[in-house]
Structures are given as structure tokens and as C-alpha cells.
Amino acid sequence: MEITLHLAQQDExxxxxxxxxxxxxxxxxxxQQVPMEWAFTGPYTIARRMGVEELDAGAVAAFDPDxxxxxxxxxxxxxxxxxxxAKRVQQLCQYLVEHYDGEVTEVWRDVDSGRELLRRLNELPGFGKQKAQIFLALLGKQLGVRPEGWREAAGAYGEPEAYRSAADITGPESLAKVREHKRELKAAAKAAKG
Incomplete structure (x- = not known):
């Protein structure tokens, strides 16, 4: 099954x-703290600047930190x-090397439940509960990784057509819906403070 993500909104x-x-x-x-397209263009930019065709967790982990x-x-x-x-990306890759032999797909290969996958994602450096749930929803909704109970483990991000996160972005129209949802959340938070 060929998968095409549309998170960076740039073809390459x-x-x-x-x-x-x-x-x-x-x-x-x-x-986080940048537009989603900027964040998801980052891995491609990193690979180009490293002069590689594909990112390898071991190579990123071993790269001189400075x-x-x-x-x-x-x-x-x-x-x-x-x-x-940069530090967080290297810490993530170092963790993948130490715990999964540098193979990111080992994080979800052979998991028997969404709860177990969420636990593993939660252990990743830089992945708190929300980020782990969003990535779990992305895996389930767009990448075909669907252990039993994945939607429940992903929480609200796992709901069909939720338009809450990157997991729901399939093109410009869904991106606009996710942005609108985030605006509504900010407005509600601001009103609650006021």
C-alpha cells in the first residue's frame, strides 16, 4: 500500500x-511552537543538509552535536x-538506537494493543502524552498501524474526522479545518482566563 502524507504541504x-x-x-x-508545515518540512531539510537520501537514526544520533x-x-x-x-532530535534517535536498534518501525511492530503502543510512544524523548496520542492517531489513520484499541488509546485524536491534529491532515482543506479547531481551542482558553 503506497502512502502519501500531506503534512508539509510541499511535494518533495x-x-x-x-x-x-x-x-x-x-x-x-x-x-510545536511553529506552523505544522514548517515542522514537517524539517526532516527533509535535515536530510538534505546532512547530504543523505534517507534519515538514519544511528547517523543522526552519532552526528557531532555542535x-x-x-x-x-x-x-x-x-x-x-x-x-x-537539535538536541531533542538527537536524543530521540539515540533512544531509538539503544532500544530499537535504530529501526523506528520496531516501536510498533508486533504490539498487541493500542495501549502498549501508546506506552512505547510515551517513553520516547520529547513525546509527552499528547504528542504520543497524536502520533498514534497518525499511525492508525494514515499509516495503517492499527493494533487493537488504537483509537481509544489515541483519545480524541483517534476519533474519525476529528480534525484536531496532524493525524487528520490529508490536504489543504483538512489543514484549514485543523487550524480552525486550534483557533477555537485558543479562544476558549483565552475566554476561560478572562
Whole structure:
């Protein structure tokens, strides 16, 4: 089954995300405090700057940390906070090397429940409960990884046509719906404070 993600909203970056589960995971990690498209373009930019066709967790983990910060900081920067995000990306890749032999798909291969997969995702550096649930929903909704109970484990992000996160983005129209949902959440939070 050929999968095409539309999270970066750029053909080359989306093709890269579609063929690289590690890229999709790194994009999810980067998806905070920047526009979603910027975050999900990041893995493609990192690979190009590293001079590689595919991202490899071992190569990212072993990359000189200062050079990796520079690589993410070069203009245009991969993230608003390239230094801290470079560290997080390397920590994620180091964890994948130590616990899954650098194979990101081992995180979900042979899991027998959504709850177990959520637990494994929650253990990843930089993945709190919300990010783990969003990535679990992305795996289930778009990447065909659907252990029993995955929707329940993903919480509200697992609901069909929820339009809450990157897991629901399949093109410009769904991106607009997700953005509208996020605007509504911010407005409600602001009203609650006021």
C-alpha cells in the first residue's frame, strides 16, 4: 500500500515523510511552537543538509552535536528553537538506537494493543502524552498501524474526522479545518482566563 502524507504541504517533503517513518516521527517531534508545515518540512531539510537520501537514526544520533545544531540553525532554520530541537532530535534517535536498534518501525511492530503502543510512544524523548496520542492517531489513520484499541488509546485524536491534529491532515482543506479547531481551542482558553 503506497502512502502519501500531506503534512508539509510541499511535494518533495511530503514524499520524504511518506517513505520514512523516522521522518514522520521527527516531524511530529518538531511540531510545536511553529506552523505544522514548517515542522514537517524539517526532516527533509535535515536530510538534505546532512547530504543523505534517507534519515538514519544511528547517523543522526552519532552526528557531532555542535554541527547538528549548526545544521538546524542554518537559514532558513529548521525550527524557531534550532538548538534545543537539535538536541531533542538527537536524543530521540539515540533512544531509538539503544532500544530499537535504530529501526523506528520496531516501536510498533508486533504490539498487541493500542495501549502498549501508546506506552512505547510515551517513553520516547520529547513525546509527552499528547504528542504520543497524536502520533498514534497518525499511525492508525494514515499509516495503517492499527493494533487493537488504537483509537481509544489515541483519545480524541483517534476519533474519525476529528480534525484536531496532524493525524487528520490529508490536504489543504483538512489543514484549514485543523487550524480552525486550534483557533477555537485558543479562544476558549483565552475566554476561560478572562
Amino acid at each position: 517533503a511530503d514524499a520524504f515523510l511518506s517513505r520514512s517513518p523516522l521522518a514522520a516521527m521527527i516531524g511530529t517531534l518538531l511540531d 554541527e547538528f545544531v549548526r545544521l538546524l540553525s542554518d537559514k532558513p532554520a529548521v525550527h524557531r528553537y534550532p538548538g534545543s530541537m
